[in-house]
């Protein structure tokens with residue numbers, strides 16, 4: 001049986017608002033998510049055993065049950081036991097390009113790629129909605145990673161409304177390689193510090209969700225107004241991550257001094273991104289930032305917005 005190779009695209013958050021608590025212990029969020037062309041490659045191959053094996057050359061990526069790609073495969077074997085016994089176990093190889101624990105959904109998109117890849121390999125014919133429902137069991141960002149593009153995400157982040165795609169925009173990502181932020185920590189700390197202001201009644205909750213749908217960020221996206229999109233960037237989690245991680249705050253300041261369209265932290269960090277109108281502008285920002293900070297620990301990536309989530313390449 002041949003190898004299925006898929007590209008799993010990273011995301012950035014153009015908008016992230018924490019609205020309140022949920023009965024399941026997660027947070028009610030209102031977000032606008034955007035796929036970028038920075039991607040991991042995931043190879044799936046039947047291995048003739050009854051086991052799932054994950055291979056990855058990145059030292060920070062676990063290859064056991066903790067890996068979302070592993071969890072995705074395990075979920076598929078539980079959901080489709082007859083197909084699993086017919087096709088047998090699989091080797092999953094992750095070629096890591098997306099920085100780890102960076103607020104870019106690197107783990108989630110690997111899980112998404114395994115769901116999409118096994119659906120193809122096992123000829124299950126699942127719809128995108130069915131794949132996204134499975135994805136939501138693995139993590140809040142997995143459904144978006146399957147769909148890709150530009151979308152509003154509410155609920156835990158799994159309820160999606162697609163928006164017009166934005167492909168003429170670039171994001172320069174910067175991250176200190178040695179600095180990671182745990183998403184769980186960021187939300188827990190946010191709750192401790194700002195939980196008193198959480199919306200608690202259902203009517204207000206629905207109102208806040210609606211505000212994003214009819215809000216200025218979505219209008220700016222519909223008009224493909226890059227300058228306005230950049231001005232409206234927002235991320236509530238900066239309120240806890242920037243004070244706790246002064247290097248992330250300094251990085252954001254250094255990027256702002258270069259006068260890009262806009263600068264924001266992605267997800268729970270520690271990646272900070274700057275927006276640009278063209279690849280040339282983005283490349284200039286990259287070299288200016290490299291010169292200004294001259295730190296070998298700093299990773300910088302020039303990326304373009306994309307409409308793709310998971311892409312089969314072979």
Ligand code: C5P
Nearest residue numbers: 026027029139140141156157183184187
């Ligand atoms: O869903 P995922 O596993 O990616 O979430 C990681 C952690 O982030 C959760 O364990 C939870 O602490 C926090 N989280 C949250 N509310 C969300 C999404 C994530 O509190 N909507």
